[in-house]
Amino acid sequence: MGEAPAISVDHLENGHSNGVYVKSEPKNIEISVEIGDRTFMIGGNHERNNFSIGVQIHDKNSNNWFSPIVLGTGPKPSQGYSAFVLEQGRILVIKKGSPRNESIWFLEVDSPYVREQKKLLRKEVVAWSKGVRGNAEKPIVISGPSGVGKGTLISMLMKEFPSMFGFSVSHTTRSPRSMERDGVHYHFADKKVMEKEIKDGKFLEFASVHGNLYGTSIESVEAVTDSGKRCILDIDVQGARSVRASSLDAIFIFVCPPSMKELEDRLRARGTETEEQIQKRLRNAEAEIKEGISSGIFGLILYNDNLEECYKKLKVNRLLLIAQNVVMF
Ligand SMILES: Nc1nc2c(ncn2[C@@H]2O[C@H](COP(=O)(O)OP(=O)(O)O)[C@@H](O)[C@H]2O)c(=O)[nH]1
């Protein structure tokens, strides 16, 4: 596994731990971990937030304390945590005795992702992610009819695991919706330019969907995987079929609506399509759902009825969960 030797960590007692004199000792510190010139104090409530464990940084050189920006969702404040320093500026935090899927957390304090966020935010940053199991490397393809909730579920995943997942930004000739930003939601492309780039072999897959051209460029996938994150592709069934046939070994998930009526209600409520586009998407939806369920392309079929329940199924499903090369104690 190559991790740095696990350093068991004493609980902070009389203000001294790992040789760092703590001037203004933060309250209820459970763990202190020394990495280089810094000591990371983990415990208590994060800035009076009872739902997430606190993190403070002590810099040996300046003898200053920092309260970093904390990204991701950390474990709840409680007793009984232990910490182990891993490679790539990560700290493994284990809560012994809690249910398996609530016992492993990673605090990134100097990973490539945290360094990227520090540069962006110009502040001290740390990022929590929950350690789960599954297959850490494979990209994830999520398909489903327009309006079913793919984008919503993907945003929830990326919000909870900011350092684990990256979204592959597709190209499309469709015009942007009011809240969509070029280069973030899509690369909004000219048809001729996109067709030429497809011919030049720059695309992993492409398809005509609801009358527009959509495609995943190799560059978009690489932009995510080069950042050390797991790539999520939101593509239609045709695209999923092409990816399945390609060398890109991915995990395939299809999201179904509870009913066509509910799908129509959601499309209408979203208010991003004209009546004509809604009708076209609904006509296509029936065939897409049939293909999604019966094609055998998708290893996981999710029914997005209750959003929270569907999201939980997405996260805890044996196919998706992410191995973090966790050393179980
Ligand atoms: N094949 C393929 N389909 C894509 C790609 N990007 C988006 N799509 C699919 O195109 C369809 C329409 O996407 P969009 O216009 O954003 O509508 P939405 O599904 O209602 O969000 C959806 O099924 C997407 O999954 C892509 O790069 N390749």
Ligand SMILES: Nc1ncnc2c1ncn2[C@@H]1O[C@H](COP(=O)(O)OP(=O)(O)O)[C@@H](O)[C@H]1O
């Ligand atoms: N489980 C759900 N119950 C009710 N509304 C939902 C649910 N999931 C998503 N929505 C809503 O349905 C609309 C379509 O969701 P979206 O994520 O844009 O779908 P897609 O990306 O598949 O086109 C959005 O307004 C979203 O807030």
